[in-house]
Amino acid sequence: GAVVSQHPSWVICKSGTSVKIECRSLDFQATTMFWYRQFPKQSLMLMATSNEGSKATYEQGVEKDKFLINHASLTLSTLTVTSAHPEDSSFYICSARVPGAEQPQHFGDGTRLSIL
Amino acid sequence: AQKITQTQPGMFVQEKEAVTLDCTYDTSDPSYGLFWYKQPSSGEMIFLIYQGSYDQQNATEGRYSLNFQKARKSANLVISASQLGDSAMYFCAMREAGSGGGNKLTFGTGTQLKVEL
DSSP: OOOEEEEOSEEEEOTTOOEEEEEEESSSOOSEEEEEEEOTTSOEEEEEEEETTSOOEEOTTOOTTTEEEEEEETTEEEEEETTOOGGGOEEEEEEEEOSSTTOOEEEOOOEEEEEO | OOSEEOOOSEEEEETTOOEEEOOEEOOOOSSEEEEEEEEOTTOOOEEEEEEETTOSSOOEETTEEEEEETTTTEEEEEEOSOOGGGOEEEEEEEEEGGGOTTTOEEEOOOEEEEEEO
């Protein structure tokens, strides 16, 4: 089946650091990828939709300058958390969908981000 | 209004028994898809089963089946012959054809399933 790879799995860094998370579709091309944030014991919250070759579409309340998204190729989207602070600590997970109405979104394994 | 409602924060089931996880949805879009995902404690999201709004039959995938009642707007997940490895968080999600933005998913709040010996 379709595979989505996300890297890194864990990040621990100091406050003020910028952190880049990669999401790759390994065996299919994805014109659209999605970035979610999940707090402990809560549901997935869609942050933004990443569109290949164009600007990302952000959900209401998500800071565009804080969470930079780049989708430079059909197999790679990146999320950069700029000047991260402790409140940005969370589980971030990406997904991509094989084209077709019945196709599900396939998720990466997620990134646990801890800002000290 | 919540688009996806999962009313069971937690469920317990004995090994080898069947369990039903509830999901109701709200949409005015005639074309939509319903999905169930499993999230173990390790965090990855595992796709389980899909039901399209125009599908006449309930979806089945191995031990998973979806009890789709369109008039009641419910899409309950049935897991038969539960196994210890089924212990996880389960999310119901909906994709509406008119949602735009690449057909994004809306998730419910999830149900934590615990399978006991």
